[in-house]
Amino acid sequence: MYGRALSCALLSPTTRCTIPQLIRYFARTAAAGAQQDVTTAQLPEISQYFQKALPHQEVYDLSLNNPSAFWGSLARTRLSWYRDFDDVIDCDMTKAKLKWFINGKLNVSVNCVDRHYMKTPDKVAIIWEKDEPGQQENVSYKQLYEMMNQLANTLKSHGVRRGDRVCIYMPMTPLAVAAMLACARIGAIHSVVFAGFSADALTSRINDAKAETVITADQVLRGGKAIDLKSTVDRAVLDCPCVRQVFVAQRTGAPVSMGQMDMPLESEMAKQSTECEPEVMGSEDYLFMLYTSGSTGQPKGIAHTQAGYLLYAAITHQTVFDYREGDIYACVADIGWITGHTYVLYGPLCNGATTVLFESIPTYPDPGRYWEMVERLRVNQFYGSPTAIRLLLKYGDSWVTRYDRSSLRVLGTVGEPINTEAWEWYHNVVGNGKCDIVDTWWQTETGGICIAPRPSRVAAPIIPGAAMRPMFGIAPAIVCPDSGKEFTGNDVYGALCIKLPWPGMARTIYGHHNRYVDTYFKPFQGYYFTGDGAHRDKDGYIHITGASAFDEWTTVLFNSRRRHRLGTAEIEDSMDEHGGSDVAWAPAGCAGIPHPVKGEGVYAFVTLMEDVQKDTDEIITELKSMVKKQIGSFAAPECIQITPGLPKTRSGKIMRRILRKIAANRGDELGDVSTLADPSVVPMLIANHAPIE
Ligand code: WTA
Numbered sequence: 001m002y003g004r005a006l007s008c009a010l011l012s013p014t015t016r017c018t019i020p021q022l023i024r025y026f027a028r029t030a031a032a033g034a035q036q037d038v039t040t041a042q043l044p045e046i047s048q049y050f051q052k053a054l055p056h057q058e059v060y061d062l063s064l065n066n067p068s069a070f071w072g073s074l075a076r077t078r079l080s081w082y083r084d085f086d087d088v089i090d091c092d093m094t095k096a097k098l099k100w101f102i103n104g105k106l107n108v109s110v111n112c113v114d115r116h117y118m119k120t121p122d123k124v125a126i127i128w129e130k131d132e133p134g135q136q137e138n139v140s141y142k143q144l145y146e147m148m149n150q151l152a153n154t155l156k157s158h159g160v161r162r163g164d165r166v167c168i169y170m171p172m173t174p175l176a177v178a179a180m181l182a183c184a185r186i187g188a189i190h191s192v193v194f195a196g197f198s199a200d201a202l203t204s205r206i207n208d209a210k211a212e213t214v215i216t217a218d219q220v221l222r223g224g225k226a227i228d229l230k231s232t233v234d235r236a237v238l239d240c241p242c243v244r245q246v247f248v249a250q251r252t253g254a255p256v257s258m259g260q261m262d263m264p265l266e267s268e269m270a271k272q273s274t275e276c277e278p279e280v281m282g283s284e285d286y287l288f289m290l291y292t293s294g295s296t297g298q299p300k301g302i303a304h305t306q307a308g309y310l311l312y313a314a315i316t317h318q319t320v321f322d323y324r325e326g327d328i329y330a331c332v333a334d335i336g337w338i339t340g341h342t343y344v345l346y347g348p349l350c351n352g353a354t355t356v357l358f359e360s361i362p363t364y365p366d367p368g369r370y371w372e373m374v375e376r377l378r379v380n381q382f383y384g385s386p387t388a389i390r391l392l393l394k395y396g397d398s399w400v401t402r403y404d405r406s407s408l409r410v411l412g413t414v415g416e417p418i419n420t421e422a423w424e425w426y427h428n429v430v431g432n433g434k435c436d437i438v439d440t441w442w443q444t445e446t447g448g449i450c451i452a453p454r455p456s457r458v459a460a461p462i463i464p465g466a467a468m469r470p471m472f473g474i475a476p477a478i479v480c481p482d483s484g485k486e487f488t489g490n491d492v493y494g495a496l497c498i499k500l501p502w503p504g505m506a507r508t509i510y511g512h513h514n515r516y517v518d519t520y521f522k523p524f525q526g527y528y529f530t531g532d533g534a535h536r537d538k539d540g541y542i543h544i545t546g547a548s549a550f551d552e553w554t555t556v557l558f559n560s561r562r563r564h565r566l567g568t569a570e571i572e573d574s575m576d577e578h579g580g581s582d583v584a585w586a587p588a589g590c591a592g593i594p595h596p597v598k599g600e601g602v603y604a605f606v607t608l609m610e611d612v613q614k615d616t617d618e619i620i621t622e623l624k625s626m627v628k629k630q631i632g633s634f635a636a637p638e639c640i641q642i643t644p645g646l647p648k649t650r651s652g653k654i655m656r657r658i659l660r661k662i663a664a665n666r667g668d669e670l671g672d673v674s675t676l677a678d679p680s681v682v683p684m685l686i687a688n689h690a691p692i693e
Helices: 002-011 020-042 044-052 056-065 067-078 108-119 141-157 174-186 199-209 230-237 265-270 307-320 338-350 369-377 386-393 420-430 513-521 568-576 616-630 656-663 681-687
Strands: 087-092 097-102 124-129 137-140 165-169 189-192 213-217 219-222 225-228 245-249 262-264 286-292 300-305 328-331 354-358 381-384 410-414 436-440 476-479 492-498 528-536 542-546 556-559 564-567 585-595 599-608 639-643
Touching: 056 067, 067 087, 067 097, 067 307, 097 307, 108 141, 108 174, 108 307, 108 338, 124 141, 124 174, 124 369, 137 141, 141 174, 141 265, 165 174, 165 199, 174 189, 174 286, 174 338, 189 199, 199 230, 199 286, 199 300, 199 616, 213 230, 225 230, 230 245, 245 265, 262 265, 286 338, 300 307, 300 513, 307 338, 328 338, 328 369, 338 354, 354 369, 369 381, 386 420, 386 599, 410 420, 420 436, 476 528, 492 542, 513 528, 568 585, 568 599, 568 616, 585 656, 599 616, 599 656, 616 639, 639 681, 656 681
Parallel strands: 124 354, 165 189, 165 213, 189 286, 213 245, 245 262, 328 354, 328 381, 381 410, 410 436, 556 599, 599 639
Antiparallel strands: 087 097, 124 137, 219 225, 286 300, 476 492, 492 528, 528 542, 556 564, 585 599
16 A cells, blocks of 8 residues: 555655656556555455554464465565566575565665655654764755765765675764665665774675775764774775775764875765666665674674565564654664664664664763653654663663653663563663563574564563564474474473574675575574574463573674674684784683673683793783774673683584583583593683683
């Protein structure tokens, strides 16, 4: 319905549509709209659901019983296409062949910006909540449209073409959003790198993607502090032979040195037209890649495609958060993470929402910042992290209760399990007992939320601390890690897998498809393996037991201060790189440890070379600064234990299960250590346990 009504409005003489291609596109969309009526008529439940909010279970069952009709109908009603797709699904999970909306043609930026710009140009697309409170700026759909197009034309006029990779290393500003959308407009693949990563981390991400273009800014402002970005990029690109141009935006106006490759972004944009013809993209062309940690030191460029990702983002944004037209929606994640991609940008903008772009930190200028913002902007949905909630609850209720939070309806969390104390506080204090708490489980690889309690108006009551219910199209399976067989029934623990494909899932690791297959589809034949453990309770609700449930997958852990997904291997590698004559230590082993505020901290075990003369405090400081340099300061271990040996199997593999227990101070739960090459290291490790700082 939506697609068709919109097409008609756009074709009316009062519209601002001047580009012939847009007219052709909307004519095609109208044709697709006619087809959509047939499909929807066959499945009245889907359209009814979106009008009347049918119970979650009914719609969910429909999505599993008839995924083609379900997703096909939604794709036709919710997205605008240049060319309708021939088939909905062509997937074979055993081969990681994942194709949706076959031969469909569309442009993501048109879906996220143009159609709202045409209909409601003055509607606020982005509220830029700047670092300093009270200085927010509104960006209308019209302004976003113009900014995006000028940026797209800038890229085009400097030779960026469809399929090229563009690295975005930017502060949380509307220009960063416009840069992502500009890539989508011209068919370039963006790779956003969080602006807290170090030069070395940026170098490896740029080189892996072979990006020729970097978009950055002079500085980033966070919590009242200005941090240089441009000089970090300068250092990073020294080792990136692929880079040929760097666009530099102004965030603070601080002086920066401009080299031969550098161009000031705003003045380049000013030369460009505010119209840019969108590139016609295939459903399965890449939209973006985003680096995340994996089981080896090399981060993985998780790649998402156009149509399936966008549709899944839009549908989950609407349904999980009970988003309604006119709401002010705030996800406080950074755009450097998948949460920022899907739930700050693509999902909300595809739905024509007003989305908040939060530049600051939860404690600036004081621990009331989030709730003061909620009052000032009249926020309806707030989506944050358990870490931030745990941090804020320590400051006491008055930082919350002094602000009016009556606008809030839904409070979300993501990234890690939320403990009961934090859940209760979020629910009772922040939400005043009136809001639904949605604990959402998903991953960079899943593209959007997969498991979450739906708001209570369409689902059963919500229980604390459980992600609970699968979203549309998601068929979770709890699989026995030893036999690889799915556990049926309730009250079972195992490896969390997903047994049917869904439109939002990643299609590959950019440039390393075999690694993608090996990591996610080989461990359990026929299933997508999430790497997480889960418990399906006696009532059938799913509880995530965390990433470190299995030995093979202990390599992913979380330093949750700012919700970073880090690999132990990445941290270990960064501490290992100490070659030359000055070698002082040997391979380190890292483990995640429960941390009272951060959720999970990093505990590192390090062995020293025999002839090391240095003071251990000095070594610890040096190790921390190595991690800061190579990854970023957020990754520095909370504890470093210097030890004469690590628990290794006879084949030389570190037994991480043991490191984890020792790090968590649970040396009495080690179980069988007889397979260790040298079991005597265990009592030594236990005796020298380092306290959390
Ligand atoms: C963890 C973030 C428990 C999980 C969107 C997953 C969670 C990883 C939850 C993905 C949750 C995410 N409860 N654990 N609600 N949400 N996780 O790729 O281990 O940064 O695999 O994506 O975070 O982290 P990523």
